[in-house]
Amino acid sequence: MMKVSIFRLILKERHFIAWLFGKVPMKKRASLILILILSLFTSIIGQKSSPAPQQNPPDEDEVVRVTTNLVQVDVTVTDRDGRQVTDLRPEEFEVFEDGRPQTLSNFSYIGLDANAAASQPSNKTAKPRDKNALPVPPVRLRPDQVRRAFALVVDDFGMDSGSMHFARKALRKFVDEQMQPGDLVAILRTTSGVGALQQFTTDKRQLYAAIDRMRWAPRYGRGLTSFSFGGEKESLPADGSRSQGEDRPPADSLSEIEDFRQEVFKAGALAALEYITRGLKEIPGRKAVILLTSGIPVSNVGRTSDRILSGLERLIELANRSSIVYYTLDARGLETLNFTAADPGGMPWDTGRRLSAMRADSFDSQSGMHYLAEQTGGTFFGNNNDLSAGIKRAIEDLKGYYLLAYRPEASTFDPKTGRPRFHKLTVKVKRPGVKVRTRAGFLGVADDKLLTVPKLAVTRRGQLINALNSPFNSGDIEVRLTSLFANNPGRGSYIRSLLRIDAAALKFKETADGWHEAVVDVMAVTFDAGGKVVEEANRTETIRAKGPSYERLLRDGLIYVLNVPVKQPGGYQLRLAVRDATTLLTGSANQFIEVPDFKKKRLALSGIALMGSLQTNGSLNAGDSSALQKDVSAEGVVNEADVLASSAVRRLRQGMTMDFGYFIYNAQADKQSSYTQLQTQMRLFRDGQLIFTGKQTPYDSSGQIDPQRQSAGGRLFLGSELAPGEYVLQVIVTDPLADEKYRTATQWIDFEIVK
Numbered sequence: 001m002m003k004v005s006i007f008r009l010i011l012k013e014r015h016f017i018a019w020l021f022g023k024v025p026m027k028k029r030a031s032l033i034l035i036l037i038l039s040l041f042t043s044i045i046g047q048k049s050s051p052a053p054q055q056n057p058p059d060e061d062e063v064v065r066v067t068t069n070l071v072q073v074d075v076t077v078t079d080r081d082g083r084q085v086t087d088l089r090p091e092e093f094e095v096f097e098d099g100r101p102q103t104l105s106n107f108s109y110i111g112l113d114a115n116a117a118a119s120q121p122s123n124k125t126a127k128p129r130d131k132n133a134l135p136v137p138p139v140r141l142r143p144d145q146v147r148r149a150f151a152l153v154v155d156d157f158g159m160d161s162g163s164m165h166f167a168r169k170a171l172r173k174f175v176d177e178q179m180q181p182g183d184l185v186a187i188l189r190t191t192s193g194v195g196a197l198q199q200f201t202t203d204k205r206q207l208y209a210a211i212d213r214m215r216w217a218p219r220y221g222r223g224l225t226s227f228s229f230g231g232e233k234e235s236l237p238a239d240g241s242r243s244q245g246e247d248r249p250p251a252d253s254l255s256e257i258e259d260f261r262q263e264v265f266k267a268g269a270l271a272a273l274e275y276i277t278r279g280l281k282e283i284p285g286r287k288a289v290i291l292l293t294s295g296i297p298v299s300n301v302g303r304t305s306d307r308i309l310s311g312l313e314r315l316i317e318l319a320n321r322s323s324i325v326y327y328t329l330d331a332r333g334l335e336t337l338n339f340t341a342a343d344p345g346g347m348p349w350d351t352g353r354r355l356s357a358m359r360a361d362s363f364d365s366q367s368g369m370h371y372l373a374e375q376t377g378g379t380f381f382g383n384n385n386d387l388s389a390g391i392k393r394a395i396e397d398l399k400g401y402y403l404l405a406y407r408p409e410a411s412t413f414d415p416k417t418g419r420p421r422f423h424k425l426t427v428k429v430k431r432p433g434v435k436v437r438t439r440a441g442f443l444g445v446a447d448d449k450l451l452t453v454p455k456l457a458v459t460r461r462g463q464l465i466n467a468l469n470s471p472f473n474s475g476d477i478e479v480r481l482t483s484l485f486a487n488n489p490g491r492g493s494y495i496r497s498l499l500r501i502d503a504a505a506l507k508f509k510e511t512a513d514g515w516h517e518a519v520v521d522v523m524a525v526t527f528d529a530g531g532k533v534v535e536e537a538n539r540t541e542t543i544r545a546k547g548p549s550y551e552r553l554l555r556d557g558l559i560y561v562l563n564v565p566v567k568q569p570g571g572y573q574l575r576l577a578v579r580d581a582t583t584l585l586t587g588s589a590n591q592f593i594e595v596p597d598f599k600k601k602r603l604a605l606s607g608i609a610l611m612g613s614l615q616t617n618g619s620l621n622a623g624d625s626s627a628l629q630k631d632v633s634a635e636g637v638v639n640e641a642d643v644l645a646s647s648a649v650r651r652l653r654q655g656m657t658m659d660f661g662y663f664i665y666n667a668q669a670d671k672q673s674s675y676t677q678l679q680t681q682m683r684l685f686r687d688g689q690l691i692f693t694g695k696q697t698p699y700d701s702s703g704q705i706d707p708q709r710q711s712a713g714g715r716l717f718l719g720s721e722l723a724p725g726e727y728v729l730q731v732i733v734t735d736p737l738a739d740e741k742y743r744t745a746t747q748w749i750d751f752e753i754v755k
Contacts, residue, residue, distance in 0.1 A: 072405035147182030155293035170387035209529035209571035270311035295365025330382035477587030484607025529571035612645030661713035
């Protein structure tokens with residue numbers, strides 16, 4: 001039986017550093033964060049076209065749409081050098097459906113760069129990364145700020161060891177140099193399971209963690225090389241000889257088994273891509289999947305694989321209906337298509353057959369990659385060792401597009417039952433020297449009939465899963481989640497999480513005896529950095545309150561603190577969704593936590609706790625730990641009117657003083673004086689822009705009880721020059737006595753300033 005740790009309602013709490021970082025002893029130990037989150041409730045229980053071409057685009061969130069009165073499609077036009085052509089006029093386009101010309105009713109060019117310049121937060125990290133530069137905190141995007149959404153998918157089903165190495169290298173370069181402001185990115189594997197949709201983020205820490213977890217999987221891969229040659233698995237004596245009179249190799253049944261195995265794996269990969277595509281459909285912005293794979297063979301030695309072909313057809317139709325472009329990259333790079341020292345040996349007379357099998361394998365494996373990209377309006381990139389160039393080409397391709405629409409003929413939609421007819425789309429441009437790419441066509445079924453909302457979306461569990469899958473803190477019920485890493489000598493590393501639910505958004509019913517009741521569904525899931533579900537649980541609880549407690553509940557919300565031991569270092573996501581069972585309104589919150597490996601004895605910081613007060617004698621200083629020490633030792637409570645300024649909500653008013661605190665781990669001490677030489681500094685960001693840098697201040701370690709766990713903090717006065725909006729506080733600690741590679745540690749936390 002698992003023991004549930006103690007959590008406390010903290011509507012009144014002042015000394016936040018003390019209990020946030022373990023100064024208050026736990027009476028019981030926790031093992032699952034999900035149980036804790038779910039247990040918190042028990043403490044209170046009780047889419048008409050215009051008559052002429054228009055310059056204004058339809059809804060950008062629905063780039064490709066098929067209805068009985070409108071078919072619209074996105075088109076990319078480039079010159080001979082691959083640069084986008086952006087000055088075409090409506091009369092220069094010709095659109096054909098099944099060879100019949102169509103009259104445009106809507107026309108526009110959507111330039112994403114222009115949109116980004118006008119509305120997106122600025123970020124300086126698009127340049128090649130300086131390894132010595134301090135990391136910049138991520139910008140938490142709102143849905144209207146998303147410029148592009150990328151899913152970079154590594155198909156580790158059937159990928160060889162060398163391909164995985166080059167794929168990881170290309171992905172890291174993308175995050176370092178090619179990721180742009182307003183990009184929402186996920187780095188996924190086809191074997192990552194149902195956690196894939198939770199990986200879309202702007203946080204580079206999370207993307208790096210996903211890359212670091214990618215490994216060659218012999219269970220799914222072909223081996224160290226990409227080809228099986230169709231006959232290298234036959235069993236021969238140690239000297240390579242054959243039985244007397246044998247003039248040709250025997251039938252290789254093992255090779256047939258391996259071919260079938262790879263076919264099943266590719267079918268599984270296509271199913272995973274379909275799942276990712278369905279999730280990506282709901283994300284705003286220009287959307288694309290960049291697929292790094294060792295091949296999608298539609299046929300094998302002249303035999304068409306119905307399993308893979310049908311999977312491809314389903315994926316293409318879903319991608320086209322979901323406004324998603326596929327770019328496929330051959331992760332094997334430039335292939336010699338000849339024998340190398342790494343290839344298995346064989347008899348000389350068998351060389352021709354084996355070379356032929358190798359080349360046929362290469363051609364077959366690229367056929368599906370060509371087909372998927374061509375049919376969805378993307379490109380195939382292969383026979384090139386620079387995978388980063390392929391990713392860059394895809395990114396450049398998505399800077400802008402033309403959105404064309406026309407009124408379809410009545411015959412486009414067959415009212416009869418049975419499989420609908422596929423309609424081929426052809427787009428031509430009269431201007432010479434340009435290349436036009438668009439989707440191959442669509443099925444003659446309107447979107448509202450083909451892509452009906454699955455039953456899952458209207459069920460209790462379906463609504464909660466939809467909320468969990470969102471990369472945004474979203475919904476009608478505000479949920480605030482603050483999770484902080486810390487380490488304690490007695491119980492090791494753990495995560496302390498603070499949770500606030502806006503109770504005013506819940507539907508309470510008054511009972512005959514004066515109580516107010518609300519029924520709430522909760523789902524909480526923990527994911528590791530690879531998207532694997534660590535734990536999942538969900539429950540339905542009834543919240544009951546009356547009198548002053550009910551009034552305080554509506555005003556201040558539900559705020560809790562909970563502890564979770566962490567046994568393994570790495571990146572973790574906590575995602576939580578709530579649903580009002582009466583109104584069916586939902587809300588969700590998510591946070592990424594990186595837990596360092598304490599066994600390596602490297603400089604590290606805990607999470608940052610912050611809280612606002614009405615004191616006005618603060619200053620911009622990250623080196624003074626007096627505020628922290630005061631909070632650790634002081635006795636007091638937060639004024640109930642300022643509960644939003646608590647560590648759980650992080651919503652402070654102008655004129656407040658913000659106290660923040662954290663712990664410094666594994667600092668090196670001078671051998672002679674036994675004191676550390678730490679330097680602390682703070683930086684303040686707004687919408688991704690650095691607006692303030694504090695001075696680097698020596699840290700006074702005198703009076704610290706544990707040299708390996710030293711408390712630090714500072715104070716920031718929120719004057720009127722800090723306009724209302726979203727901010728990020730970053731703390732930097734430098735240890736000149738540590739190894740140069742590991743002498744700087746940083747941590748950050750977001751907060752909001754309101755009037």
